[in-house]
Amino acid sequence: MKAGETTGGPDGPGPDDSGTGAGTGPHRGTGAAAGGRPVDPRMFDGTVAAVALLAGPEGRLLYTNSAFTRLFGARRLGLPAREAFPDSDGHRFLAVLESVRDTGRARQVVGERRPDPGEPGQARHFVYSCSAVTTDQGPGILVLAMDTTAETLTLQRYEALATALHAVLRRRPDGTWRLTWSSAGHPPPLVVPAVGDAGYLPGAADPPLCVASDFLRTTHAHVLGPGDTLLLYTDGLIETPSAPIDEGQRRLASEAVLCRRRSLPDLLRVLQGLSDHRDDTAMLAFRVDEAP
Template sequence: MNFTRWSARFPGTQRRAAARTEHAAAQAKRGEGSVPAARGAASSSPPPPDGPPADPTVRGTGTGGPLTAVPSLDELSAREVLGLLPTLVALVHGPEHRVAYVNDAYTAGFGARPTGAPAHLALPELGALGLLPLLDQVQRSGKPRTAKNRSAPGGGSSYTVTCTPVAFPKAGGEGATDPHHTGVLVHLADVTDHAEAAERLRASERRQREAAVTLQRSLLPQELEQPDDLRIAATYQPGGTEAAVGGDWYDVITLGAGRTALVIGDVMGRGVRAAAVMGQLRTAVRAYARLDLPPHEVLQLLDGLAAEIDASQIATCVYAVHDPNEGLLAYASAGHLPILVRDEDGTVRRAADPTGPPLGTGGWLHTSGTIALGPGSTAVLYTDGLVERRGEDIDEGVAALERALSGAQGTPAVICDRLMRALGIDADHDDDVAVMVLQQPARTGADAELFHNAALELLGGVEAAPRARAFAQGVLTSWRFPVDLCDLGVLAASELVANSLQHGTPPMRLRLRRTDRRLIVEVTDGDDHLPRRRRAEPADETGRGISIVATIASSWGTRRTPGGGKAVWCEFALPTT
């Protein structure tokens, strides 16, 4: 803007005002100009009885009252106007930004300031607010600039500062722009209350988000179970910045006999309702997992429960069971993304079996599939937030994850971090992400000596029992177990084999397995009737085998096997050294 329009008292303004008056008088004398003639005519005629004055440049004081001309802006004093402003105003001129003027509000805020001195000396507060470079920019460009929420030194007041270029009149008249005759009008609006309110709002939002994330994480396992045969790590990244919990979850459940259940799921939507449904589904999965059912039967139960909890909430889920004896990962999927497995040579395979619809839809029979998980292999379970992007096909995201997994090496925790970085997941990501990585270590050397398997097919009739006892005694002795542990293991194997021979059907098998933490004794047969522990009467000759096993073992259990049979197992914790 041109600062000379603000005041009739600056040098040269009176001369221009006098020139305009003389020019108007000359036009009136010659009869030129339609507006003066109209005004003259209006002044010689009586005013209208009603309504506003005919000329918009005059105003009436009442019907029939005198008419007064509106004062021109040039008649106002810029110094008086700026001095009345409650905001802080300073005027600097020239390339060194020498102080030309500060108003009373500026003086009250920062103290008296000498005129004529450079701004970096006379106005140190501008330097503290980082405004000196802004003054240079405004003077060079001739365009106004605004800096918002600049804090004063010491963390006191906050200001929004507007710097506007102005032109000072030249003594020699008009001409090219001269930096010595340009200046900057600095306007500082105190926004401390607004800044403090905004900071309080941000702090409140941070607290709400932290509370939401704490709630979400409290619904997730605080510490993952670590099976003997797997190494597992998981990570969860909340999406967005709003204080809304999500519905992603994961879990690791030890089933016994070396088998492990792994689950990951995603309740669609956000908020407390999604988190509540997620918490109920996670609890139900742990309960159903204790039944040691096949994966598709667990999802079938979850499907009915999800419909009962909230039919409007859709959830996807993958439930998988790792069996170290088979080297397989059996799984079932309810509308979830496929499991990825990276072999030791870097080849990535995708679980290809079709998935069923999401949980809660009902009317669908889920099926189980298997994928090999051999020594040195790594499997990844994940939610859609890891691979889904707006405007992109989700298959492209899964393919990108496959490429990232093919080159990812290290521990499961390291691989989790690398996959998150490779897929561009950071604190600003707009969707929740859950990732679980499990590895089947390739054991060699001394570590391999801690893991052994031995099995015996139980053929024949009653002679199978003493053969099983002799087999167990020889194997456990070769594994160099303490004598008392060998005796307990042989007794458990004898009782389980006797129970199978009496109540089961062929084929029958005794399997012994040791890990670095436990001894596992398991007997399988072709009958699907699960034994249960019961109290035998003193006169009963049978019915004590399962009770004896439950008493001497650390834990025991049963499950149905594919094909219609069953498995009965028990575990003994190895003594710590």
């Protein structure tokens, strides 16, 4: 969209829009409402958010506030976006700007990592929110940069944590097996008895590994009788983005009961089908021999 052109709403041209007329008529998008006054960039001077304002077909830089300068350094006004943001996230950031300019629809893009001037070697993370606005030079784009470093690093630390389950099985003189286990943030063991409903063994999981080296972990115990099946598994078997984890657990328990008479290899093949394969899945099954 060129400066000075008009564009209609989502259902076609507006009442005064022939598709070729000049002026600064309505645009689709949050910041470019019909009849809206041009954005006054001075309103962003004292904000803590980093703000930049661009206008024209090349997205020339009209304004940056002091917060933007502190985070990204000084940028010479008047430069087209391609030159004003040479260190942006490749062509993706520029493509988003063009999309907002052409459609009037707000977009977001995750920013690249960049060195923090105050902490050499420390990465910074940003999300850029780009919205169509009206400026005193015609249609423009308001770029709001949100620093998401703290949230991103927290998520990375969480993803780096390892969960584990340590289990020991010991045969007892009466033919039963004593299971002892300790969970570090891992899903609970599932027991499918020879008769009756399957159940997840009680006992709260301890924190994942590497959270605290001096943490005193809890040991739980359970006795497995003849014909009982023990299933250990990773969360990839029960977690899906579209359903809560307890729904995945119910589905697993129900299917395991239906397959309790199958051989262990067949049981694992059937249960593998419950995974949506978005995450790695591993299973380990153990069955106590039936009583003679």
